[in-house]
Amino acid sequence: MNAPWKSGSTNGRDQFAAYLCDETSLDVLRPVAIEMGWQPEKCNKGGLRNAVQSLSIAASPNILLVDLSESGDPLNDINALAEVCEPGTVVIAVGQVNDVRLYRDLIASGIHDYLLKPLSHGQLRDALTHAQAVFSQPRAHDSGGVKQHISTAVIGTRGGVGASTVATSLAWLFSADEKLPTALLDLDIHFGTGALCLDLEPGRGLTDAIENPSRIDGLFIERAMIRANDNLAILSAEAPINAPLLTDGAAFIQLEEEFRQAFEMTMIDLPRNMLINFPQLVADVNVVVLVTELTLASARDSIRLLSWLKVNAPHARVIVVANKVQPAVTEISKSDFEASIETKIAFSIPYDIKAASTAAKLGQTFVDANRAGKGGAVLRDLSNTIISVGGEKAAPAKSGGKSLLGKIDFKALMAKGKKAPAKAG
Incomplete structure (x- = not known):
């Protein structure tokens, strides 16, 4: 319904429809509908359940007025209505129960x-006029909007470097601090921790999308994603x-295409092994945050991933972030x-087990x-950088003549007391 990441064209949809239980309310509504320029025939007899039945076989209108008077469980019935309403529909409920808790629960839904x-005539006219203004206001993704969608992929050079911690933190900052509608896509299908970090149940949205790609549209996105706060939704x-x-x-x-239509920010927690089978995942990414540790293994894999990104995502701005930094005990100096x-290294996040x-x-x-x-301060600086450079193209990286492993000066590292890994023959 009227979620902050709503999308949608209004083509082919009625401007208004109402489902009210009693003739007295309909008699008050019809003159208001005519005054608003809507057909009085769209004012139907019957409450919310009648609305659900009708909209299950027809497109939902831009503005929908439904009567909860005959509903024994309004919140449950509203969820049923959400199943048949298209994204962007502005819903106004009518009822007889004067309960502030019910009001808050309905608004939250x-x-x-x-x-x-x-x-009353005035009450209905004011509510419908405001609903019309809400529906007509420019969406963030409309061509007239000033804000550009930014898609960011967070990739860890090794397992356990903290890429998911960085991804969830950035998504939270975009949504909570910057108030930007944000989607978090956790592509670790079997062992993802995105929902866990936000204390949420992951749901079946992502697995349903993988099993039935043809179902993915704006309505699917709105139903399948789990809301973490007013501006953040997660799919995992x-x-x-x-x-x-x-x-x-x-x-x-x-999914990435639908996110571009429905959100201002997309955050992808992208396991490095996914790049092997699905290089197209970074085709439209604006920023890549490469999370690493100051270790030999991470140095080797940073070289490999940077080289891969230069070929497969030359348009993306790559930001290298060192995580869990302990200057006194690092394998390799910065x-x-x-x-x-x-x-x-653009940003260094200090190791803090107590904070984690x-x-x-x-x-x-x-x-x-x-x-x-x-x-936290470093992550806020990183989020500001992503917002500022999201639309920029990365400068081409310098190409060298050395092999990937040859770029690491193992002799110099060994001279400092480090043991070099054996080179593959």
């Missing part, structure tokens, strides 16, 4: 307004580990690491639970 009976999965991932990647591309990968434990215990993102900490 996506209802635009709740009117008490008996209805905990697929059974005995169920292999069988997909050609079409679902992921379709300067040696940067020399090896031939790229500067606090976030886990509270069921909050790292940045939300540790706003006063140094790590």
Whole structure:
């Protein structure tokens, strides 16, 4: 219904429809509808259940007025209505129960307004006029909007470097601090922690999308995604580990396209192994955040991933972020690491096990639970950078003549007391 990430064209849809239980209310509504320029025939006898039955076989209108007077469980019935309403429909409920808790629950469920009976001409006209203004206001993704959609992929060079922590924190900052409608897509289908970091159940939305890519549209997005706050929705999965991932990647591309239409920010928690089978995932990404640690293994894989991104996503701005930094105990110094990968580390997040434990215990993102900490400050700087560079094209990286492993000066590292890994023959 009227969610903050609503999408949609109005082509082929009626401007207004109403389903009211009693003739007295209909007699008040019909003159208002005519005054608004709508057909009085769209004012139907019957309450919410009649609306659900009718809209299950016909397109929902731009503005829908429904009567809850005969509903024994209004919230449950509203959820049934959401199943048949197209994205963007502005719904006004009418009822006889004067209960502030019911009002709040209805508003939280996506209802635009709740009117008490008996209805009056002025009350209806004001509510419908406001609903019309809400429906007509420019969406963030409309061509007239000033804000550009930014898609960011967060990739970890190794398992456990904290890519998911960074991805969920950035998504939270975009949505909670910047008030930008944000989608978080966790593509670790079997072991993702995106929902877990937000203390949410992942649902079946992502697995349903993979199994039935043809179902993916604006309505599917609105129903399948789990809301974390007013501006953040997440799509993730905990697929059974005995169920292999069988997909050609079409679902992921379709999801990214729908996100561009419905949100201002897309955050993709992208496991590095997904790049092997689905390189098209970064085809339309604006920013890639490469999360690494200052270790030999991470240096090797940073080189490989940076080289891969230069070929497969030359348009994207790549930001290297060092996580869990402990200057006294790193395998490689920051300067040696940067020399090896031939790229500067843009941000360094200090290692703070206490802060990470606090976030886990509270069921909050790292940045939300540790706003006063140094790590939180670094993540806020990173989010500001992404917002500012999202539309820019990355400068071409310098190409070198060395092999990937040859770019690491193993002799220099060994001279500093480090053991170099054996080169593959």
